[in-house]
Amino acid sequence: MxxxxxxxxxxxxxxxxxxxxxxxxxxxxSVVCLGEDIGGAGGVFKxxxxxxxxxxxxxxxxxxISEQAIVGAAMGAAMTxxxxxxxxxxxxxxxxxxxxxxxxxxxxxxxxxxxxxxxxVIRTANGGGLGFGAQHSQAVxxxxxxxxxxxxxxxxxxxxxIGLMASAIRSDDPVVFFEHKGLFASKGPLPPDDHVVxxxxxAVVREGTDVTLVALASTVHTALAAAxxxxxxxxxxxxxxxxxxxxxxxxTVLASVGKTSRLxxxxxxxxxxxxxxxxxxVVVDEGFELLDAPVRRVASANVPLPxxxxxxxxxIPTADKVVAAVRSVVNY
Amino acid sequence: MAKxxxxxxxxxxQLLTPEGERIESVTGSDGTVYRADFTDEEYRGLYRDLVIxxxxxxxATALQRQGELxxxxxxxxxxxxxxxxxxxxxxxxxAFPTYREHGVLYCRGIDPIMPLGxxxxxxxxxxxxxxxxxxMYTIVIGxxxxxxTGYAMGVTMDxxxxxxxxxxxxxxxxxxxxxxxxxxxxxxxAGVFNSPLVxxxxxxxxxxxxxxxxxxxxxxYRRAGGFGFPGIRVDGNDVLATYAVTRAAxxxxxxxxxxTLIEAYTYRxxxxxxxxxxxxxxxxxEVEAWQAKDPIKRVRAFLEREQIADAAFFAEVDEQAKRESxxxxxxxxxxxxxxxxxxxxNVYPNGSPLVDKERERFVxxxxxxxxxxx
Ligand SMILES: Cc1ncc(C[n+]2csc(CCOP(=O)(O)OP(=O)(O)O)c2C)c(N)n1
Numbered sequence: 001m002x003x004x005x006x007x008x009x010x011x012x013x014x015x016x017x018x019x020x021x022x023x024x025x026x027x028x029x030s031v032v033c034l035g036e037d038i039g040g041a042g043g044v045f046k047x048x049x050x051x052x053x054x055x056x057x058x059x060x061x062x063x064x065i066s067e068q069a070i071v072g073a074a075m076g077a078a079m080t081x082x083x084x085x086x087x088x089x090x091x092x093x094x095x096x097x098x099x100x101x102x103x104x105x106x107x108x109x110x111x112x113x114x115x116x117x118x119x120x121v122i123r124t125a126n127g128g129g130l131g132f133g134a135q136h137s138q139a140v141x142x143x144x145x146x147x148x149x150x151x152x153x154x155x156x157x158x159x160x161x162i163g164l165m166a167s168a169i170r171s172d173d174p175v176v177f178f179e180h181k182g183l184f185a186s187k188g189p190l191p192p193d194d195h196v197v198x199x200x201x202x203a204v205v206r207e208g209t210d211v212t213l214v215a216l217a218s219t220v221h222t223a224l225a226a227a228x229x230x231x232x233x234x235x236x237x238x239x240x241x242x243x244x245x246x247x248x249x250x251x252t253v254l255a256s257v258g259k260t261s262r263l264x265x266x267x268x269x270x271x272x273x274x275x276x277x278x279x280x281x282v283v284v285d286e287g288f289e290l291l292d293a294p295v296r297r298v299a300s301a302n303v304p305l306p307x308x309x310x311x312x313x314x315x316i317p318t319a320d321k322v323v324a325a326v327r328s329v330v331n332y
Numbered sequence: 333m334a335k336x337x338x339x340x341x342x343x344x345x346q347l348l349t350p351e352g353e354r355i356e357s358v359t360g361s362d363g364t365v366y367r368a369d370f371t372d373e374e375y376r377g378l379y380r381d382l383v384i385x386x387x388x389x390x391x392a393t394a395l396q397r398q399g400e401l402x403x404x405x406x407x408x409x410x411x412x413x414x415x416x417x418x419x420x421x422x423x424x425x426x427a428f429p430t431y432r433e434h435g436v437l438y439c440r441g442i443d444p445i446m447p448l449g450x451x452x453x454x455x456x457x458x459x460x461x462x463x464x465x466x467x468m469y470t471i472v473i474g475x476x477x478x479x480x481t482g483y484a485m486g487v488t489m490d491x492x493x494x495x496x497x498x499x500x501x502x503x504x505x506x507x508x509x510x511x512x513x514x515x516x517x518x519x520x521x522a523g524v525f526n527s528p529l530v531x532x533x534x535x536x537x538x539x540x541x542x543x544x545x546x547x548x549x550x551x552x553y554r555r556a557g558g559f560g561f562p563g564i565r566v567d568g569n570d571v572l573a574t575y576a577v578t579r580a581a582x583x584x585x586x587x588x589x590x591x592t593l594i595e596a597y598t599y600r601x602x603x604x605x606x607x608x609x610x611x612x613x614x615x616x617x618e619v620e621a622w623q624a625k626d627p628i629k630r631v632r633a634f635l636e637r638e639q640i641a642d643a644a645f646f647a648e649v650d651e652q653a654k655r656e657s658x659x660x661x662x663x664x665x666x667x668x669x670x671x672x673x674x675x676x677x678n679v680y681p682n683g684s685p686l687v688d689k690e691r692e693r694f695v696x697x698x699x700x701x702x703x704x705x706x
Contacts (some may be wrong), residue, residue: 041541064540064547065473066509093472131402131453135472136516157374205642272686301694302686303679307402308453311675314694 020165035087106149139268163197202246208238352633409601412627416574474512498586508539568596
């Protein structure tokens with residue numbers, strides 16, 4: 001163990017967003033940010049705090065309220081060699097600019113025969129658990145997953161926010177970057193200046209032998225809590241933080257399933273068409289012989305998220321539900 | 333009473349000055365004459381509405397501060413824009429609000445407890461939009477302007493326009509919303525289909541932290557010209573002018589003469605919502621300047637000057653406001669938490685295999701804890 005950590009070594013997930021962007025903006029003068037309330041106000045979630053003060057209005061663009069314009073203009077700006085980091089305040093509102101996300105941006109390279117790239121990042125506050133209701137709480141990484149051409153990052157820790165942000169901004173592919181609202185206040189070690197996490201590399205965040213839990217963003221913490229409970233019962237769970245949906249690190253997942261022979265995914269999106277469905281289909285296809293039990297997916301109920309916290313808690317996966325699912329496959 | 337006349341371009345239609353001076357009439361650039369001919373009883377009624385609406389709003393803010401509501405978007409400062417337009421609606425008219433139209437909601441006769449279920453997080457908050465002719469609150473910015481556009485097309489199709497008792501539709505939105513494609517598309521559609529629709533923009537000068545200059549280079553009401561219908565700017569802190577202008581636009585619409593854009597020029601005196609701290613992006617002197625244009629003070633000054641109301645009346649209104657807000661508070665605190673299984677309600681009217689299966693499993697899962705300490 002290294003020496004005692006000082007306060008300075010710790011950063012919140014929220015501050016890590018601004019830190020990750022700032023590091024890239026210092027490194028590369030072509031990086032700009034655009035979005036609603038991101039300037040002097042520092043973002044409604046304070047995830048861009050300090051950027052306006054450091055980089056000024058020339059590189060931090062407080063925009064009129066139009067998601068279509070934010071994302072559409074980001075694409076145009078990217079064609080000039082600028083690297084835009086566009087913010088959509090709530091990921092639910094990605095739906096307001098879906099043409100650009102689904103039809104324009106991911107198809108530019110393909111339709112120009114590789115001649116034009118639009119290196120841009122669309123960052124957005126994602127996920128539930130805060131009682132924000134049906135239109136401000138959804139976990140919608142799986143929306144982006146339906147579209148070939150986009151990359152998708154969804155960090156679970158402050159260090160990954162910074163490391164994945166670096167990769168996302170440097171990537172020549174468009175990246176949709178999901179920041180989980182429920183994690184903003186969480187803390188973790190501040191990574192060193194040159195910290196970069198490659199897109200598409202999952203992390204085994206807890207080793208185990210009896211079951212593999214694959215999780216993303218907030219559910220990594222749900223899975224870790226479940227693993228603690230299971231350990232008390234003598235069940236050893238391995239937890240894989242997927243980090244990115246595209247590229248999806250199936251190598252790490254298959255290696256883990258090879259070790260544990262059991263798989264449970266933990267997803268915040270509704271069960272229908274969640275990212276776990278894609279992941280599981282590949283595991284079943286390529287790793288059927290590795291499995292000793294049916295695969296289970298723990299996901300949100302197939303309902304809109306209720307405003308009522310008491311109900312929202314029941315819709316979103318909990319550690320208890322993960323434990324129950326694991327027991328069913330371990331006892332199979 | 334000052335005589336009035338036509339406001340120079342860009343100025344507000346005003347019938348009651350911040351000092352409480354009545355202006356007899358104002359003639360708009362298209363020749364429409366705006367006047368407010370109320371009985372004493374009606375003047376007192378408007379004052380009562382303003383005071384009650386402000387008090388209920390303050391109570392909701394207090395409830396949020398005490399942890400009893402999840403969030404609240406206060407209307408403080410915008411009472412006249414909402415009561416003026418809300419009272420201008422005729423019973424048959426349909427309104428499409430944002431999330432801040434608590435004053436219009438009150439004028440539509442909806443119990444103010446109804447939206448609080450949503451903000452307390454015990455239900456989806458709900459009233460029957462058709463019964464009260466007031467749609468659900470809409471929080472995805474601008475979407476309601478298109479809902480209103482389609483609704484207005486339905487009204488036309490049903491042949492409900494063209495007469496004095498025809499139906500009109502009003503869509504509320506903020507200055508920030510005018511940047512959304514949806515709102516501009518609604519302008520185009522309502523114009524092209526000559527729809528019975530009034531676009532009521534409360535320009536409260538801010539969209540969360542962003543000042544008006546972030547949304548427009550010209551006064552908002554002038555945008556209407558480009559879409560081919562009239563636009564007018566009214567003093568949104570003047571309940572009389574807001575009433576007169578909205579009434580005229582609604583009647584224009586119900587007669588089948590098409591849409592109007594009203595820009596009610598006002599100010600958001602409080603935070604955007606209880607999650608927001610406005611001192612981060614605006615200075616105190618600006619807020620103070622608007623304090624002097626308070627929508628309630630001027631009505632009171634007018635009522636006193638004209639001896640339309642006496643001290644006993646003002647005390648009685650305050651008393652009623654206090655009573656209603658206390659009653660609201662008591663009922664909020666008594667709201668029951670919903671049964672967990674209700675989360676599956678109303679996803680589909682007759683269920684669906686995936687949801688039904690989940691509901692079954694959920695009931696079993698819950699039952700497995702019964703009797704345990706869990
Ligand atoms: C499509 C969409 N984008 C962003 C938001 C976040 N948001 C909520 S209120 C608001 C500002 C709206 O300002 P304005 O239209 O002026 O209305 P006001 O709140 O001032 O009444 C924003 C950006 C949202 N709810 N919906």
